[in-house]
Amino acid sequence: MGEQVETSESGVMGQSEEVTAMDETIVEQPSTGAVFTSFVRREINTAILTGSFIALTLSVFAVVVGITLVGSGFSAGYITTVMELLTPLQLLVPVVAFVLGFNAILSDRRSGELDVLRTYPVAAWQVVIGVYLGRALGLVIAIGGPLVLLFVPIATTSTPRLPMYASHTGADTPILYLRLIVLTLLFALVMLAVAIALSALVSSARTAILGVGLGLILILFGLDLALSAGFSIGFISDSALISSLALSPLSAFRGLVLEMAISVTEGTGPETASPVASLIGLAVWGGGSLVVATWALKR
Amino acid sequence: MDKRSDDTSGDGEHMTSTQTEQQTVSETAADSTVLRATDIKHSYGQIEVLEGVSLELHEGAVTALIGPNGAGKTTFIRALAGLHAPTAGEISYIGPERPRQIGYLPQRPAFRPGQTVEQALTFYASLVGLSGEQALSALDTVGLLDAKDRDVDALSGGMKRLVGIAQARIGNPPVVILDEPGSGLDPEMSLHVFQSLNELAADGTAILLSSHDLALVEETADTVVMLDDGNLLYHGSPTEVIAEANADSLLDVFRESRQAEAGTVSVRGVTDDG
Numbered sequence: 001m002g003e004q005v006e007t008s009e010s011g012v013m014g015q016s017e018e019v020t021a022m023d024e025t026i027v028e029q030p031s032t033g034a035v036f037t038s039f040v041r042r043e044i045n046t047a048i049l050t051g052s053f054i055a056l057t058l059s060v061f062a063v064v065v066g067i068t069l070v071g072s073g074f075s076a077g078y079i080t081t082v083m084e085l086l087t088p089l090q091l092l093v094p095v096v097a098f099v100l101g102f103n104a105i106l107s108d109r110r111s112g113e114l115d116v117l118r119t120y121p122v123a124a125w126q127v128v129i130g131v132y133l134g135r136a137l138g139l140v141i142a143i144g145g146p147l148v149l150l151f152v153p154i155a156t157t158s159t160p161r162l163p164m165y166a167s168h169t170g171a172d173t174p175i176l177y178l179r180l181i182v183l184t185l186l187f188a189l190v191m192l193a194v195a196i197a198l199s200a201l202v203s204s205a206r207t208a209i210l211g212v213g214l215g216l217i218l219i220l221f222g223l224d225l226a227l228s229a230g231f232s233i234g235f236i237s238d239s240a241l242i243s244s245l246a247l248s249p250l251s252a253f254r255g256l257v258l259e260m261a262i263s264v265t266e267g268t269g270p271e272t273a274s275p276v277a278s279l280i281g282l283a284v285w286g287g288g289s290l291v292v293a294t295w296a297l298k299r
Numbered sequence: 300m301d302k303r304s305d306d307t308s309g310d311g312e313h314m315t316s317t318q319t320e321q322q323t324v325s326e327t328a329a330d331s332t333v334l335r336a337t338d339i340k341h342s343y344g345q346i347e348v349l350e351g352v353s354l355e356l357h358e359g360a361v362t363a364l365i366g367p368n369g370a371g372k373t374t375f376i377r378a379l380a381g382l383h384a385p386t387a388g389e390i391s392y393i394g395p396e397r398p399r400q401i402g403y404l405p406q407r408p409a410f411r412p413g414q415t416v417e418q419a420l421t422f423y424a425s426l427v428g429l430s431g432e433q434a435l436s437a438l439d440t441v442g443l444l445d446a447k448d449r450d451v452d453a454l455s456g457g458m459k460r461l462v463g464i465a466q467a468r469i470g471n472p473p474v475v476i477l478d479e480p481g482s483g484l485d486p487e488m489s490l491h492v493f494q495s496l497n498e499l500a501a502d503g504t505a506i507l508l509s510s511h512d513l514a515l516v517e518e519t520a521d522t523v524v525m526l527d528d529g530n531l532l533y534h535g536s537p538t539e540v541i542a543e544a545n546a547d548s549l550l551d552v553f554r555e556s557r558q559a560e561a562g563t564v565s566v567r568g569v570t571d572d573g
């Protein structure tokens with residue numbers, strides 16, 4: 001991207017620098033921030049302000065509200081809702097990230113727009129980050145919006161109502177629910193990066209859904225299974241298990257929610273995950289995926 | 300006029316003050332070179348699609364790439380546009396420094412659905428620091444300003460191509476490369492596009508286009524390059540090429556070069572080279 005053809009370093013360059021009519025509209029290379037803004041605006045126009053995105057967001061809202069209602073209901077409080085939502089979110093979040101991300105790079109490659117973009121002074125990493133930021137905005141709305149809206153009925157109907165907001169252990173506090181939202185969004189952003197990397201790696205429509213879908217399943221559930229198998233055959237020791245969970249984004253997310261939004265209410269008990277290792281694991285998955293996507297774009 | 304890839308006209312040579320008029324012409328051509336491709340070869344696996352093609356693009360000139368289907372035109376164009384590295388040979392951009400050096404129109408231009416023509420062009424314009432208004436002025440040059448509010452996915456193939464041509468001009472690149480800009484356009488619009496490209500060239504831009512509309516090429520191109528089986532068969536002005544081939548028109552040149560294979564498409568690696 002942006003590298004185009006070899007630019008001569010020889011003195012020949014000077015010969016063509018004389019002022020001609022072409023110089024009437026001299027343009028300047030925009031800043032990286034301006035490039036990102038352009039891509040985000042494009043993603044908003046083409047991927048967020050669409051009927052299918054609205055339908056996706058409404059579906060997520062229906063699912064989280066439905067799960068809460070079928071479970072203990074809004075009045076059961078924050079911690080109960082967190083526990084009831086944790087398992088469905090482990091499936092729902094990757095699916096939504098997949099829906100938003102799998103076509104992000106692939107559609108431009110298939111349409112030939114990636115080729116056109118290569119003739120602009122835009123680096124591959126700028127394309128990847130720009131597309132990612134735009135889709136991330138959509139993902140935050142699609143996942144975060146319904147979860148934030150769900151906060152309203154819980155806050156107004158949960159009993160007993162809290163006289164004050166607090167984060168000390170043992171209390172059913174909205175902070176625990178807010179932690180779930182933050183951790184879910186973090187997990188969603190990581191899964192979006194993975195989906196975009198897979199989208200950049202596949203090259204044809206035929207392999208797209210299959211490749212991206214299989215890739216996500218392998219990364220999500222394959223790694224979880226591998227960790228379970230490693231533990232059961234003794235490859236992963238008891239002491240290393242908590243940190244090893246960080247290798248799988250799904251396990252890292254689950255561990256973070258258990259540790260920071262559920263176990264914390266009990267005050268004591270066995271450690272379920274290493275928050276630091278899990279955060280590092282998610283950061284590596286997210287950052288690494290964007291690096292892979294950039295590499296795939298340069299191929 | 301050159302035949303078979305030995306085209307360079309005095310490049311790299313330094314003339315003395317006692318040069319002839321012909322030498323002056325050669326030097327001017329060499330000075331105005333903005334893109335130079337030397338001995339370009341390209342293979343897809345074992346199939347060699349380009350077999351050592353050399354070409355220079357000069358500012359202010361329209362160069363037309365012609366040849367039968369499968370001759371290697373698109374492969375050559377994509378290499379010149381920097382979209383893939385050739386298997387062998389060298390491509391050097393030696394034009395003025397600009398954020399966007401080469402404008403490119405793909406053979407089948409497409410835009411992300413869900414945006415208007417204006418939004419699509421404004422996006423590209425923003426990548427070179429231009430405003431939406433300047434994007435619209437590019438749209439105006441192809442006569443499609445009235446369609447600025449139309450969804451790109453609601454455009455006809457021809458209109459999409461025109462928007463693609465407007466996109467290729469964004470950022471005032473010194474070189475504009477267009478893969479079949481007239482394809483899918485009615486004759487009047489096709490003529491309009493070629494004329495607008497001539498106007499762009501008159502402003503100093505080097506234009507390279509591929510086309511099967513040989514009458515239009517003969518009428519508007521400064522230089523014609525004919526590829527056949529991955530080789531540069533003819534290279535010169537339309538008049539020179541026609542004279543060299545002892546033909547009456549570019550169409551005749553094309554027909555005569557394809558006489559033995561009329562009605563067939565040469566498939567590289569399958570069709571017998573002999």
